[in-house]
Amino acid sequence: MNPILKSSLLIYFIGACDASGTDIALDAKATLLHRIDSLNLLIYTCLLTLTVLTIWVFKHRRVSWLHETGLAVIYGLIVGAIIRYGGSTNEVTYIDAHPAPDTKYNLSVPPDIVRFHFPDKIQISSGEAPIPNKTYAYSFRGEIVKVEQNEIDLKATFDPEIFFNIILPPIIFHAGYCLKRKYFFRNLGAILTFAMVGTALSALVIGALMYGCVQLMPASLASSFTFLDTLYFGALISPTDPLTVLAIFSQLKVDVNLYAMIFGESVLNDAVALVLSGAIQNYEKRYSSDGGFEITGFLGAIGDFIGIFSLSLLVGALMGCFTALMTKFTHVRDWPLLESALFVLMSYAAFLIAEVCELTGVVAVLFCGICQAHYTYNNLSADSRNRTKQLFELLNFLAENFIFTYIGVSMFTFPKHHFDPWFIIAGFLTSTLGRAVNIYPLSFLLNLGRKPPIPMNFQHMLFFSGLRGAMSFALAIRNTVSEARQAMLTTTSMIVIATVVLQGGAATHALAYLRIPTGEGQNDENEALPYRDVRSLYQATDTGRSETPRGSTDGGSEKARLARLWGALDSRLLKPLLTHARPPLTETLPGFMRPVARLLTTTRQYTQSDNSLRRTDSDSDLCIDEPQPVPTSIDPQLSYNIRNGYGNV
């Protein structure tokens, strides 16, 4: 983590071998820095502990007007204010330097290391001992725009990159791993529309409106924002993070389709927004020396977006399938610890491979999580299932609460905030409008083709669930070099805090006000998984759809056909190949493929009793919009019990 490393950069080179005055002073300084860093970590650990205890009290007393994330933010704000105004400042010391005489340097980028030489003749202003004739290494940090402006001490702040590399991956993986796939696939059309089209539309609308607003503002502000800047703001403020709402939905057992739409959309729009902002930045880098608009650049950005998204998806899915193959064909399941380690390592590798290939690791890890749940989970030993589920649940819980605590603390301690009331007001208004544009027109269009239309109160609830969260904050804090970006960070932080605390707190009342049915008892995947025999379905698709596709009326027939196609592929090829599910490949593949099929089928697949079939659910089932009969009794051992983490908190 950053503070540890910040200090360690110091400790790193400091020897105790020839202890002169400076060495001892340096050593003492390194120790001090290490202690400050430990203290920073300790502050967050205590804040999280406090949050955990308060969550317990709230759950115990059934308090519903404030959720854990709101709580984390509020604790963060309080402690941030105390640190800002109560703590002593630890001034950063500066010195100005020039290249040494006769220096040759022939690159267009600044050097990585500056070797700074203290000559004997440096002017000493006070009576302390002078620094002897020594040379120190300094590593590159960044450009200084205003030389006068002294940077204040970075108290209790972390490097923004840790959000993308350490905090977000487990959150996103967990979202994919515990996705309630049945309802997700049933509402896939709506989810994809809201997440892909909706987020892009929202970003565009917010970007355009913000640009308009900025032009109306004082000239100094107007000139510092280009259209691309405001568009970037639109992209980063568009993704939603309805943790709070979902936790309440889980408690109140709200309609499963609404739950699936909100959860699915929020999972996907994080990925969409990340890729979108990357595409905007690429466009900026390549074409806009003047901040203008070019059609080829624009098309290139769209190409970027689609290419990066689908390639990242592919990387994640392939790594998931690869893990499934490894767990299927090795007997690593006999050693659950090894198996769990393999699972964690492969999933993190998906993230890293995507990052190495300049793709989006978060997208890869999301789809890796979905594939791990769909295929690998079937091959895991009971111990590993439990262990991976619990591990990611815990990591997700800690990471989420950490990020919300950090949002609160950094509001006061992060030095690169720029409070601009106009921009903040405009941000609040346009982000609300953007959410409305995301939901209402698209719902209208969806309802034209959707058989059970999305009712108006669901639309209002979707609109209301547009809380902003971790992804918006992480994108905003990534780059804070210009004043425009700093204003965006401040606005984003405030929008996140306001929506999480206020909208999150009011969610229960909103549900009641909108008369959305609760207490359905269908919210748990355990209860609602369809245990129909996969073989019958496979035969149905095989014999030219002899069964009437139930529930696929005029509007849904195309969708049902696609779903059926995917279902057939999944149950005939992917599931038998990647898991121990029946029917084995030897039955599903054409005759000439038999030798290969035999090679790819495990004895367990042959010898498995028909009872185990039940574990294999098919996506084709999941996609049909028809209420399934809830089975009366389920063997808990066999059931697919990836419970949603929020439910058990």
Added chain:
Amino acid sequence: MNPILKSSLLIYFIGACDASGTDIALDAKATLLHRIDSLNLLIYTCLLTLTVLTIWVFKHRRVSWLHETGLAVIYGLIVGAIIRYGGSTNEVTYIDAHPAPDTKYNLSVPPDIVRFHFPDKIQISSGEAPIPNKTYAYSFRGEIVKVEQNEIDLKATFDPEIFFNIILPPIIFHAGYCLKRKYFFRNLGAILTFAMVGTALSALVIGALMYGCVQLMPASLASSFTFLDTLYFGALISPTDPLTVLAIFSQLKVDVNLYAMIFGESVLNDAVALVLSGAIQNYEKRYSSDGGFEITGFLGAIGDFIGIFSLSLLVGALMGCFTALMTKFTHVRDWPLLESALFVLMSYAAFLIAEVCELTGVVAVLFCGICQAHYTYNNLSADSRNRTKQLFELLNFLAENFIFTYIGVSMFTFPKHHFDPWFIIAGFLTSTLGRAVNIYPLSFLLNLGRKPPIPMNFQHMLFFSGLRGAMSFALAIRNTVSEARQAMLTTTSMIVIATVVLQGGAATHALAYLRIPTGEGQNDENEALPYRDVRSLYQATDTGRSETPRGSTDGGSEKARLARLWGALDSRLLKPLLTHARPPLTETLPGFMRPVARLLTTTRQYTQSDNSLRRTDSDSDLCIDEPQPVPTSIDPQLSYNIRNGYGNV
């Protein structure tokens, strides 16, 4: 992690707001660095995956001549060599700088930030575009001793501090959490003697011998080592890390007392060595401008050692007890996720508090782990017990394998190695001698007072189990500024690799050669826990030792008395206070304390059936060197099943 952050320091300041040529070049460089960092992480992830798969193959085929840690080291060496000789070099660019004219600087330590200004007039040697008139921030990195020597690129290396702050804490905590306390307490005398006296003795002997060896070497070498340097080397090479040996012991069910001695010693001597090396450094800092020896300084160092060790122990134990209190008096156990999060956070807080107070976090986290296992574990819900156990098992597994992989890789890629054949040979010889001095004389002394003496073949096995591991490496890599320290790092790395691969591989044969009995079947805590009624013991101690202290013959009576005292305190005060164990405080405390006692006793403690009593084992039991009757049937739900993590791999 370091590479992520190294790059992020770059990304941090780089804006895309006014995209000029340099900005785009900087941006591209930042992206490149980020990719290189991801690649580094990916290399380790793949190495770990490979290790996991090979471990599985080895376990599957029952290969015993190479253990997983040896495997991790060997894979690391291979990949390190490939990176070193196969990869392209990514030259670090340098520039020399001087203070700007008229600079005032009045501190004795170098500044944190250098503001480096590129003037327009810089000499351009080739045809590339010049850097415009810009200012960049550079952050402090360290002193450069030889200005000529260009630092080679830090390929696939991490900041040494991550070992102390990220990698070691979970390993050490896990060691404490899964300590087999029964046999640990039975052999406490021997373990403490070996770990405390033995490690100090070994450090002293190695330090003195190395100093002698160094004096016989070429003058250039001799002059660069002070006695404190060699003593530091003695301290860092003394702790043992017998993972490999213990894994084999676990598989072969070797004598439990031998197992406990080796495990207990290795756990404690890590902590001792860390505090010892800190004390040596403190001594160095305070007194040795000439590297000489001062008696007051020496006594101060001993005081430091004792003070830091016991205060760290106290911090850890208090945090453990505090967690026990929190889990006892809140109903957080109803939400296992919250409970587990609390457990993890409190344990990490123990580490951080110790670090903030300039104590040793590793010692704190070790004793925190022991207390958590002894008290808190009793209060946890079944889900949390399982979850925390599995979590730390997995973290421990990953961290351990990472550190051994890293030892292999860094042998080739870490730029600060200094191969000095004389020093390496001397290191191997003295570390072997140091181990011998640790074991044989102390065993002789112990056997004077110990009733079942430590047999000679056990002593040989203790000597043979002196593999060096993670702690030695972490201490050696922490400081590599001088040539002397670099030679120490190289020697330590080679000793670790040699002992882990060769001694680890030969452990099975050593067991057979030494005729140490195996297959005892008593190796599992589950099977061997004494389920005597604690109440009877409590009454026994209460009524003036009416029972004859069984097994406490002449030599052991003092020990048995101490053990009994602690046992009484534990079962009368600590257990009833910190856990739900019976008898409640209302029965054990004197009459005038009743109101307080009632306050501190939960209803669960009153209403608990006598059956639950069985869960309460007493340390007093555990300390008596007498074979307990193995109970014939144990309720697995009630048993104290912290199994040793190595057993299930």
